[in-house]
Amino acid sequence: GENVEQHPSTLSVQEGDSAVIKCTYSDSASNYFPWYKQELGKGPQLIIDIRSNVGEKKDQRIAVTLNKTAKHFSLHITETQPEDSAVYFCAAKETSYDKVIFGPGTSLSVIP
Amino acid sequence: DAMVIQNPRYQVTQFGKPVTLSCSQTLNHNVMYWYQQKSSQAPKLLFHYYDKDFNNEADTPDNFQSRRPNTSFCFLDIRSPGLGDAAMYLCATQMGWDQPQHFGDGTRLSIL
Numbered sequence: 715g716e717n718v719e720q721h722p723s724t725l726s727v728q729e730g731d732s733a734v735i736k737c738t739y740s741d742s743a744s745n746y747f748p749w750y751k752q753e754l755g756k757g758p759q760l761i762i763d764i765r766s767n768v769g770e771k772k773d774q775r776i777a778v779t780l781n782k783t784a785k786h787f788s789l790h791i792t793e794t795q796p797e798d799s800a801v802y803f804c805a806a807k808e809t810s811y812d813k814v815i816f817g818p819g820t821s822l823s824v825i826p
Numbered sequence: 827d828a829m830v831i832q833n834p835r836y837q838v839t840q841f842g843k844p845v846t847l848s849c850s851q852t853l854n855h856n857v858m859y860w861y862q863q864k865s866s867q868a869p870k871l872l873f874h875y876y877d878k879d880f881n882n883e884a885d886t887p888d889n890f891q892s893r894r895p896n897t898s899f900c901f902l903d904i905r906s907p908g909l910g911d912a913a914m915y916l917c918a919t920q921m922g923w924d925q926p927q928h929f930g931d932g933t934r935l936s937i938l
Contacts, residue, residue, distance in 0.1 A: 718930055748926050751900075757916050757929035758869065809924035812857070812881060816868035 716741040718806050720817030725745070727794050728825050735820045737804035738786045744806040747780060747787050748814070752801045761802075796822045829853050830835040830930035832912045832917050838936045839907055847902040847933045849917030858900040859927065860892060864913045875900060904935075 727733050739747075741816040745766035750758035763788065764771045771778050775794075780787040789820045791798055804817040831850045834881045839845040849858065856877050863871035873882045889904045889911070902913055914934050920928040 744921075755931070756912075757918075757931045757936075758830075759929065762925045763926055812874060812876065812923060813871060814927060818868055819866070820867065821866075 716744055716806055716808075716813075716815040717760075718804060718815050718817040719760060719796065720770050720804050720820055722820060724821045724823075725769055726823045726825060729796060731794055732799075733752060733789075733791045733798070733822055733824075735789045735809075735822070736786060737788070737806075737817050738784075739806040739815075740785065741806070741808065742756060742782075742785065743808045746807045746809050747778070748788050748805050748807070749778060749802045750816075752807065754800075787820065794822075796824050796826050799824045799825065830919055830928050832915075832930035832933050835931065836936070838938060841909065841937050842906045844906050845907055845919060845935065847904075847915050847935070849900045849902075849930060850898050851917075851919045852898070853896060853919055853921070853926075855919035855921045855928070855929060856897070857922070858894060858902070859918040859920070860890075860902050860920065861916040862913045863916055863932070871918055873900070880915055887927050907935070907937050909937050911935065 720737045748763040751761045752758045774792045775792045777790045783800045800820050803819050806812045833848050840924045859874040860872045863869045893901045914932045916932045919931045920927045
């Protein structure tokens with residue numbers, strides 16, 4: 715079955731710097747890769763997703779890249795702000811199947 | 827406005843005393859999921875409904891059951907909660923396998 719690894723497990727950056735979180739997946743059939751942000755005491759919120767027919771996607775300060783050959787994908791946050799502090803989960807899914815496989819999460823702290 | 831609503835946000839029950847958590851959605855999505863999330867971990871899928879079709883994960887304890895009386899509502903029943911069942915329980919909805927999941931803010935369950 716699918717396995718998703720995520721690094722680093724914790725990340726501290728200064729406000730205004732960039733943050734990068736990297737994930738790898740094992741099942742080449744996976745074709746949908748969402749990223750979720752979870753703030754303390756709240757449920758995960760989808761912040762960006764990418765499908766396997768696209769190599770890169772950007773939404774304001776957030777971008778995701780996908781390398782299907784290497785089976786890895788990354789989240790890039792530019793100009794970080796304190797409100798970006800949260801746990802971020804990457805995930806992988808094969809869209810004809812019911813289950814999303816989550817990575818173990820990255821705790822991001824943005825230091826003012 | 828919240829589209830996946832979980833009640834209550836906090837639930838305390840006694841060891842062995844049955845408890846029911848509820849989830850409602852205004853999205854009219856046909857898939858509803860229940861996840862268990864323990865501290866500093868990724869959400870763990872318990873089961874899901876695709877319309878009325880129920881799918882139980884192989885490692886979900888028999889102690890956990892679910893009901894979906896209609897499209898909008900889904901319930902998680904824990905028949906005899908043990909101390910190890912203390913966790914955040916997340917409900918998520920999805921419109922078909924190739925769309926993102928939308929999470930509620932969860933119910934934090936404590937066992938006395």
